[in-house]
Amino acid sequence: MKGPAVIICRHLIYLTTSHTTEKVTYSGNQLWKITNDNKTTLKLLKTLAKEKYLTLWKLNAKKIDAMVDHKHLNHVKEKLLENNQKYEVSVEDIQKAIDEANPKPQEDLDERKGYRLTWNHYHNLDDIYDYLNYLEVIFPTICTVSTIGSSVEGRPIKLLRISNRNPNNKAMFVEGGIHAREWISPASVTYIISQLTSNYDNEASYIKNLDWYFVPVLNPDGYEYSHNVDRLWRKNRAKNKISNCVGVDLNRNWGYDWGKSGSSSDPCSDTYRGTKPFSEPETANIANFFINNPNIQWVGYLSVHSYGQNIVYPWGAPNVIVEDHRELNDVGIQAAKNIVSAGGENYTVGPAGTVIYEASGISMDWARGSQAIKYPYSIELRDKGDHGFILPAEFITVTTKEALITVRTMAQIINN
Ligand SMILES: [Zn+2]
Structure with missing residues (x-):
């Protein structure tokens, strides 16, 4: 008898591109x-x-x-x-x-109206994408979902636009889930989306007069792999021609300052940058979206990560800062203050290469260096290493609120 893999094309693609479907275990580590x-x-x-x-x-x-x-x-x-x-x-x-x-939900999520997504648990890609589609149906005047391309394994990369269609609006791009194992990132981006859409009419004008572009899961293959096979997977799932090691670090693959220090040429490294800038469809899709929409007036960019509790701006190189770093720093400091005032955690603000560590070919640097976006940031959400990448689900609500405060603060300052 033939195996079930040939029956459904979509699943065939997934099965043949995974080296293993047995779960990776970290017992005793x-x-x-x-x-x-x-x-x-x-x-x-x-x-x-x-x-x-x-x-x-x-x-x-x-x-x-x-x-x-x-x-x-x-x-x-x-x-x-x-x-x-x-x-x-x-x-x-x-x-x-x-x-x-990430304990199993106590309620039957299939019984819920509209969508399965919650912010009490970490959810798989289908739940996230179903939620975006739901929003488009419920809020057709402000929400548009589009697929801007596919991943290595053929999964769609979905983008949600929230807009009041005011032609003078500037635009903000928010990108999550570029690193597979940082589950709090897609949770936060979807939370931000939920908060902006739920009471949109009563939002401040600096929120409504911005066009918001969200890609909650930039690395859908890696994200699914981290749910189904290896919880600590970081890269995408691209096969390599010269190595058995799988995956490119999508946040070392962008076409600005690509290939410099803080990235690796070793396919087995977790910071493997790929063979050339935008060698990976996941990053190329975003770049093409920007190229194909030259009329969008980008003013802000946020790349959402964990962990470490930092709000950082260019550049990824150590001790190199942008000339308008004071303005960028002010926004970060205000966001960090607002987070603390709301009862949240402390976030350290500064240039990425100094506050975190050196990195090149990252999306935030591309946003500034190639797209001339005035306010590009990355946020490293909770925590500071007590749980690291395995942030328990009980921290989702408090952490996603900190992400929301950050984008609200960005919008308030840069769109006034
Ligand atoms: Zn990351």
């Missing part, structure tokens, strides 16, 4: 927070990462988060102690954290 106060720390950790003893999750000038492989906990501990390196364990068992972070 731990997340460690290591103080970065020693010149040799990063060098040591990079060596240990190369030897596959650990995976670096996040680093800045003060600390480094590393997921240590369960087989090498003692070895890494010894190496750190030899180096007088302080560390603490943030997550005792990564797999247990994964299993507990």
Whole structure:
């Protein structure tokens, strides 16, 4: 008997492009927070990462988060102690954290009216896309959904426009889910959408007189893969001609400053930049959308990520800042203040390459460098490494509110 894969074309595409459908497990792996106060720390950790003893999750000038492989906990501990390196364990068992972070909904979501999407759980791509389609039906005068292209595996990349169709409007682009495992990002972008649409008529004029463009899941293949196979997947799902390693880091693949430091030419690296700028359909689709719509007056761009709690602006290169950095900084500082006033967390504001780490070929730099968008930002949402990428679902509502405050603040300042 022939396998079921040939029956439905759509599924055939998905099955044949996945190397494995068995779930990747992280049992016994731990997340460690290591103080970065020693010149040799990063060098040591990079060596240990190369030897596959650990995976670096996040680093800045003060600390480094590393997921240590369960087989090498003692070895890494010894190496750190030899180096007088302080560390603490943030997550005792990564797999247990994964299993507990997104509990099954207690209500039957199919019973709900209109759409399954909630902000109490992390949802798959279908739930997100169904919600966009729902909005277009319910709010036809302001919401338009379009597909701006397909992913490597053939999934649509959907864009929602919210607009009062005032021809003088400037425009804001908000992009989520470029990194698959950062689930709080699509949750936040859809939350922003829900809040802007639910009471649109009563929104301030600086909100209504902007055309909003949202791509909640820029990397749909990676997002689905992170739900179904590997919770910690970051890249897209492109196969490589010279390597068995899969995937390009879509936030190293943009056509501005592509190929410089803070990106990798190694297909097995999590920051693999691809073979050339916009080699990947996911990023090329966005670039083409901008090229094909030259009349849109872009004024803002936001790329939504986790984690680390930062609001940053160009450039990705360390110690290089844009000439109008004070203006960009003011918006970020105001957003961070508004978040705290609303009872939220602290966000650090500054140029990306200084506040986070160096990176090149990123969407935010392209927005400024190639598209001349005045106010381009990236936000790294919660948390600061207690859970890292495995932010439990109970934090979705508080975190998505912080993202909403950020875009409202951006709109208020840049569209007044
Ligand atoms: Zn990211």
